[in-house]
Amino acid sequence: MSFQPENLPAMPVALIQEVKDFLRLAHGEDDAAIAEMLNSAAHLCENFIGQMLIARAVTDRIPVRGEWQKLKKRPVQAITLVEAIGPEGTLTALPATDYAMDIDSDGTGWVKMHPAHGVTRIAVTYEAGLAADWASVPASLRHGLVRLAGYFYTHRDGEYISGPPSAITALWRPHRRMRLA
Template sequence: MSFPIADWPELPAALIAEVRDFVRIDHQADDAAIDAFLRSAASLCEDFTGQMLLVRSVTDILPARQAWQKLKRLPVQSIISVELVAADGTASVLAVEDYAVDIDSEGIGWIRLRRSDGGSRIRVAYMSGLATDWEELPAGLRQGIVRMAGYFYANRDGVDAGGPPSAVTALWRPYRRMRMA
C-alpha cells in the first residue's frame, strides 16, 4: 500500500549525506542515485511497518455505511473532510453532524455515517504519518532507511551480497503494525 516514490517530500541534504557517510563515499556525484535509493528504502519501511513515515494528505474511498469503518493508513493525525459520492461521481461535503469520527490510541482512524442520503460511497480526506519531517522520525526507522539505501547503493550493479541486511528489519520491527484483513 505504498505511495509512488515520486510523491515523497523532498529529502534533506543531511539525509543524503548520512548515506554517503555510511557507504564511505566523499563525493556528491551519486547524490541523485542516493536520493532514489532513499525513497525506495523509505517506501519499503512504510510497507514493512504498516505506517506512513511522514505526515501527508491521504484520501480513502469507502462504502457509505452507518457502521464504523477503519481508514486505511496509519497513524491518522487528523480527519479533514468527508464527502458523500453519488453513483454518477458527483460529491457533496457532509455536515459534521452527519458523520462520526474517532482516532483511537493506536492511531487508527474510524468513521461512520449517522444517516445515509443515497450515496454509494464516501470520500474521506485525512492526514496520516508518524513525523512532520525526516529529522523527527524515530532513530531506529531513520537508521534502517539509511542502511537500506546504503545496501541499494552498494549493490546497484546487480551483485547481491546475500539479501538486505538483517539489521534493517531489527531496527524497523519495533515499529511494525500488523493488520488483520
C-alpha cells in the first residue's frame, strides 16, 4: 500500500533550517526547494514505515460486509464519522447503533457494520498519524527526513538515486510496520 503525499502540513521554518544546518548552507535562496525535498522525504518515509507521520483526517470508502474491516492508514488515533454512501454518491451519517469500531494497541483501526437497511458502501473518516506536528515527530524519523532532504539537495543535478541511503533506512526501520497480504 502506498501513502499519497496529499494533505501533509507545510514544512516549518525550523525543519528547513535543520536541513540547511546539516548542509552548512548560510543563504536562504533554496528554502523553497528544500521544503519540497522535505515533502518528498516525508512521503518516502511514510511509505517505508507504513504509517502517517503527522496526524490528519483520512476518509476510506469501503464496501459493507458483515465482518471486521481494516482501515488503510495507521496509526489511527480516532474514528470520527461513519457515513452511508447512497447510489448517487450522497453521504448520510449513520447512527452509532449501525456499526462497531475498534482501534488496536498498534494503531490499526477496524469497522464492522451491523445488518443495515440497504447500505452497500460506507465512508469512514478518522484521524491517523504518529505526531501532532513536525516538532513531535520521533527524533530518529525527523533526523532521517533531514538527512534524506540533504541527500536530495546534494544529488539534485540529475544523478540517479535508487532509494534512500542505508543510514537513513536504519533510522526509520524501528518504526516500520509491515502488512502481510
